[in-house]
Amino acid sequence: MALTGKQHCDTLDLIRALAAGAVCVSHLRNLMFVDYRSSAGIGLAGKAFYFVSNYGHTAVIVFFLLSGYFVGGSVLRQAEAGTWNWQRYLTERMSRLWIVLIPALLLTMFWDRMGIALAGGPFYLGTEGTFDQQINVASHLGAATLACNLAFLQTLACGTYGSNGPLWSLANEFWYYLWFPACFVLLRQRRGFGAFAAAAFALATMIAFPSLLSGFGLWLLGVVLVVLEKRFPARRARTGLPWFTLASGAVFVAALVCSRLFVWSNDWIVGVPCFIFLRCILWENVRLHPAPLSRIAIRFSGFSYSLYLTHFSFILFVAAVGFGQRIQFDARGALVLLGMLALCYVYAYAVYLLFERNTKRVQRSIQKFRFLRATPAQVAPHGGSRGSIG
Template identity: 80%
Template structure:
């Protein structure tokens, strides 16, 4: 995720990996375990589990900030260096999204069709009572919905494909990827009909998709992180503890707790403290120790995208076919939770090895194809010009 010549921040890898884990745990809790009010004699450990296991949506806010920092920051660096190219940018972004999205959609179809055939019932009808699955899955498995999700219009012109509810945030990401550079190119360069056309398209789709604007504001906070990092770079060395990071981290955790205690659902209540925390991490150049922790963070961050897109339909299948009903969080429930977490991560890691790990290889192949096509077109153009003049 680090740009060339820019030190890799493994602390951000850890944050990203934890956010992906929070999404997975949240869906495990809601799909496989009864609601807190329906649980009986769960004890203190159970209460703690129910309290800390429902931060899936909050984790997506963290993803938006990190995405703005990395993707928006790379756009600004390319504009500053004069190397910006829409073709290269769209190739990188779309290949990055599709290389996992396409197999994830096919896997969703596989698990959902198999689950409908073997079990069906309340889990797939959306009547089990879980907040995370309230649709008739069979009605969301058509070709039109599949195509709609492939072009990132889920929750805008159609539902998410099958049972894979987490796909909603991918539409947000895609449109943020378009909106920001369209406006940034116009502001930085201020020339060309193409720049004005792209900016007009961005503004038009912002008006058409107002539900995405709040998340875009949070995404732009991530871009602000990149701007501040450039203007006020981190010191090469630091003596003592990173007090600003520790204090801002405590404030961020306090915001997380407050959202649960007081049922606050405004994303900015968490987004702003998270922004401050990430800024302090970057400003104080916080890195992970020992080295083993750094390697683990980088590893789990590496396939967090695969985990995000593949876990939901798999969990729903196991809940419907393997259990048939939601269970209580007791001693057996702890074993189920641990086993399902291992299964979800192993499953996602296989998807990563097969697809996500090859992202750069695919991007390089596309660039070679594009450059070869450009090279082939150039002689043809020259030949055509010669024939005309002769």
């Protein structure tokens, strides 16, 4: 890692890309390979694989922190500049979420219906024994469930659509996107019917959806990163290694290991060390070096949202139709893992090229409508949302 004065933090891109990869690898392991207790004669490499390949849920915690930093930070900056408004914010957030969610739901329908028709059986009935797929997929492919997921009510009023279990966290993201600005605008303005109505709606939905509150606290830690960054700006000069980043990174890794060794299920045990690690990265102004590593991190981070939403149903289809049962993690299994991981990334990148890459273009097209067009005084650079799942 090297120090640079550029504003964009490619180190956070690397973290986001690794988190998306961790989710994909976790689902590959659970859907395609037998459980650790059923594995036969695996060596040290196999044991290491089973240990490090089960951090999918933890990776989502990292997503929440990064989302709070980027999305919540954009709200803070625009509000301070006097350019924030609900209309543009919701346009940007909803278009950002739906531009991948809609094709992902259609692709889920395609893979699931094809898989049920060609193979069916335990994988799609939820009886294969894998922790990640325990539902009858056919019962989750109805139009009502599709509409419910489009409205970001999965896990709250319905199940996730089809086999696409990772959609659970998208409901969290959506409601956090609404809750934070609703509360912040009220605290900032302290007047106006609109501000009180938005805050009342946020409070009512918080009471109605208590299962989302713990994740919202982690998301708010990402916003705290923005506040700390403003009050204690990044160091402009540094000699030697970024010791605070290295030390906090070691603590974060230790928390990850302990969460597996001692089966601690509290997300905050990992979330707080991750928050400290991210704070040190931002304070010490750590950037990636050499330049090719930076470009790779930015590239893979750019389509991590597409990867997150599209990989699960595709993996399940290949497992059910191509293999028929979960396999051992041996030399052949390692090749299957690498091949499937490559296929998932190619598939997600194709979805990115067709849809996610056009997010800004879609947003500009929407804003051309007169009722959404901002006045010149309202136009300001927006904080990116690279860190969020959506």
